Amino acid sequence: MKDYSTIIQPIVTEKSANAQTRGQYTFLVQKTATKIDIKHAVKRLYGVDVDNVRTMVAPKKVRLIKGRYQMTKRPVMKKAIVTLKNKKTIDPNKLKGASKKETTKEKK
Secondary structure, eight states, rough: OHHHHEEEOOOOOHHHHHHTTEEEEEEOOOOOOOOHHHHHHHHHOOOOOEEEEEEEEEEOOEEEEEEEEEEEEEEOOOEEEEEEEOOOOOOTOOTTTTTOOOOOOOOO
């Protein structure tokens, strides 16, 4: 699995922000991603060593309307909590070496 497709996005909530002080970062990942895939992706994308990876699958949330109709509020998603070695810190929104590509317009 490719590194850029393994990690979908970082999850930033109050709980995950408190965990970042302990060197733990939460990411939304592909459902088929393994712990080893996630570890390699974080190492390549952010340039840090990973100590531990914990994963969980959050089930979809379903809401009943008038007892009969079901409305899905949230799809099934897989989250990963990544602990970095030596309590290093990263900015989960910025990738290592990521820069804007300059677009040039071709003259015809």
